[in-house]
Amino acid sequence: MMYRICYDDGVARDAGTRTEYYRSEFEALKRARQLLEDGDHHGIAIHDGSGSVLTGIRLELKLGLAATD
Numbered sequence: 001m002m003y004r005i006c007y008d009d010g011v012a013r014d015a016g017t018r019t020e021y022y023r024s025e026f027e028a029l030k031r032a033r034q035l036l037e038d039g040d041h042h043g044i045a046i047h048d049g050s051g052s053v054l055t056g057i058r059l060e061l062k063l064g065l066a067a068t069d
Contacts, residue, residue, distance in 0.1 A: 001049030003028035007041045017043075 003022045022028040028046055035041045046054045 001025070003049065004047040005032055005035075005044065006047070007035055007044040009041070 001024075003025055005020045005022070005028055006017050009016065009018050020031065022031065025048070032044055032046050035044050048054060
């Protein structure tokens with residue numbers, strides 16, 4: 001199953017959205033976590049193979065985020 005991450009590039013507001021593709025959920029979640037930790041990107045979305053967006057508590061649990069993060 002292919003996973004897709006969409007996010008702003010963090011450089012300029014007008015610069016647009018970047019998209020990256022990953023073969024596994026683990027790789028996609030690892031990259032999303034890296035983007036979040038960098039702090040330069042906002043509006044990060046992870047799409048699974050069916051096109052559904054991983055969001056909310058489900059995404060937080062998969063990324064390993066705690067309430068204190």
